Amino acid sequence: MKAITTLLGGLALAFTLNSCEADIIIGDPIADEPTLNQVLASSDLWYLDLNSSQGNLDIPFMTRAFTLSFDYGTLFANNNLVGLGRAGSGLGVDVGVYDTYADILTIDHDVDGVHEFQVFVRASDRLELRDTFTGTRYFVDGYSTSNFDYDKLFYNNIQYFLQEYRAWEKVYTSQEGAINEFDAENYLKFRPGSNADIFQSSNDGNGTGVNSLYWDYTGEYWVDDVSPGSLNKHLTLDYDFLGNDYFDLYVIDDQTIELFHNASGTTYEFKGRSSIQYKTTEVSKSRLLDVERARKNKNTSL
Numbered sequence: 001m002k003a004i005t006t007l008l009g010g011l012a013l014a015f016t017l018n019s020c021e022a023d024i025i026i027g028d029p030i031a032d033e034p035t036l037n038q039v040l041a042s043s044d045l046w047y048l049d050l051n052s053s054q055g056n057l058d059i060p061f062m063t064r065a066f067t068l069s070f071d072y073g074t075l076f077a078n079n080n081l082v083g084l085g086r087a088g089s090g091l092g093v094d095v096g097v098y099d100t101y102a103d104i105l106t107i108d109h110d111v112d113g114v115h116e117f118q119v120f121v122r123a124s125d126r127l128e129l130r131d132t133f134t135g136t137r138y139f140v141d142g143y144s145t146s147n148f149d150y151d152k153l154f155y156n157n158i159q160y161f162l163q164e165y166r167a168w169e170k171v172y173t174s175q176e177g178a179i180n181e182f183d184a185e186n187y188l189k190f191r192p193g194s195n196a197d198i199f200q201s202s203n204d205g206n207g208t209g210v211n212s213l214y215w216d217y218t219g220e221y222w223v224d225d226v227s228p229g230s231l232n233k234h235l236t237l238d239y240d241f242l243g244n245d246y247f248d249l250y251v252i253d254d255q256t257i258e259l260f261h262n263a264s265g266t267t268y269e270f271k272g273r274s275s276i277q278y279k280t281t282e283v284s285k286s287r288l289l290d291v292e293r294a295r296k297n298k299n300t301s302l
Contacts (some may be wrong), residue, residue, distance in 0.1 A: 009262045015215055026103040028120060036100040036119055040070035043125060043142025044091065045078075047153075055136030061095060061109045061140055064278055066153060074212040075107055080279035081161040082254045085150035093277075105129065158249070159197055159223045162190035165272030167202075168257065177266025181242055187213055187271060199237055210274045212265045223249065233261065 026036045040046075045067040050057065057063050061077065066084075069076040069091040078084060078092035087093055096109040105117045117129040117138075125142040154161065162168075168188040186200040200215040202208075219238040226232040226248075235249040248260040254270045 008039075036105060037070075039119065039121060039127070040100070040105070040166055044145045045069055045143045045148050046127065047143060047148075049139045049141055052139045053137060055131070056134055057136060057138075058134070059112065059115055059131065059136075061107075061112045065092075065095075066157070067092065067148075068140065070098060073099070075109070078274075080164055081154050081157060081270075082164045082275050084154055084254070090145040090148070090150070104132070111165035151231075155233070155251075158233055158251070159190075160225070161251070161254070162257075163192060163197075164276050164278070165255075166274040166276060167213060167272075168270035169206065169273050170268055171206075171271045172269035174267040177261065178264040180261065180264040180266065181239075182245055182261055182264070182268075183266070188220065189213075189215065193220070197222070201237075251263065 010144065016143060018139055026033060026039060028039060029047045034042075044175040046069065047067050048062065048065055050063065064079050065077040066081075067078040069088075071091065073095055075096040075098045076088050076091040076093065077095045078087070079095075080087070080092075095111075098105060098107045100106070103119050105119050106114065107117070108114045113288050115133045118132055120128040120130065122139070127140050127142070128135070129140060130139040131138075138256050166189065166193045168190075170186045170188075173183065184203050185201045186206060187208070189200040189202075191198050191200075197220065199219060202213045204213050217239065219240065220235075221238065222236045224234045224236070226234060233249040235247040237245045237247070239245060245261045250258040250260070251271070255275075257270050257272075259270065260266075261268065
């Protein structure tokens with residue numbers, strides 16, 4: 001893949017802004033302003049800040065992606081946390097094409113079709129993409145692949161990482177720890193729900209095909225920081241008949257997690273089975289489910 005070149009170098013698109021609208025008129029030949037292609041190419045990655053977006057966020061590829069990249073007419077996106085930082089040399093996967101005219105960006109997504117945005121420069125590394133049909137305003141922040149914190153993005157969104165496999169199979173149980181009801185759970189599945197994220201569990205034997213699993217139980221789950229901003233996480237599984245089960249959650253790699261069961265002192269390892277590539281609309285996955293919750297703790301960083 002071609003590497004993206006920062007066309008404006010040390011100038012870094014240092015535009016003067018007023019309190020409401022950007023003073024820059026993209027592509028204005030009189031003011032010698034940069035073209036929209038130059039603006040888009042000034043950053044390798046554009047992180048979608050959904051918490052700041054305004055309007056009906058109803059474009060699937062915009063709410064599915066963590067980042068977008070504009071590379072000589074090809075649109076790349078990081079939709080998945082599995083493989084984050086490696087896929088497409090950090091840019092993600094090819095999801096469509098784009099074209100520009102003056103300050104208008106037209107994206108033709110492989111699945112979601114054509115969408116048109118008017119682009120406003122809000123800061124040297126912040127753009128507004130305004131849907132010309134609905135008026136919805138999306139905000140994106142620019143980074144280079146060398147200074148983008150992939151680990152932070154990953155750990156801030158672990159609830160989505162858990163949803164990127166069709167099942168998690170238990171592959172290890174420690175000798176240490178008291179016998180408990182969770183010992184019987186050989187498979188877990190995590191998926192989005194309308195009001196809260198949902199997990200399912202199965203007692204089926206190891207080696208059962210993912211499509212043949214019988215899910216014995218369905219409940220809600222939560223992932224919380226051990227402390228604000230921490231990479232260490234707590235996982236809570238809500239079993240109505242047993243109460244909540246609490247675990248320390250560790251990511252060994254992007255196919256393996258470790259769960260330490262607080263009540264029994266038992267350690268389990270689970271392997272992800274059948275990863276889901278979030279490019280198509282066959283599987284519904286959107287960060288919109290958590291946007292309102294995130295807005296309450298306003299934080300537009302990764």
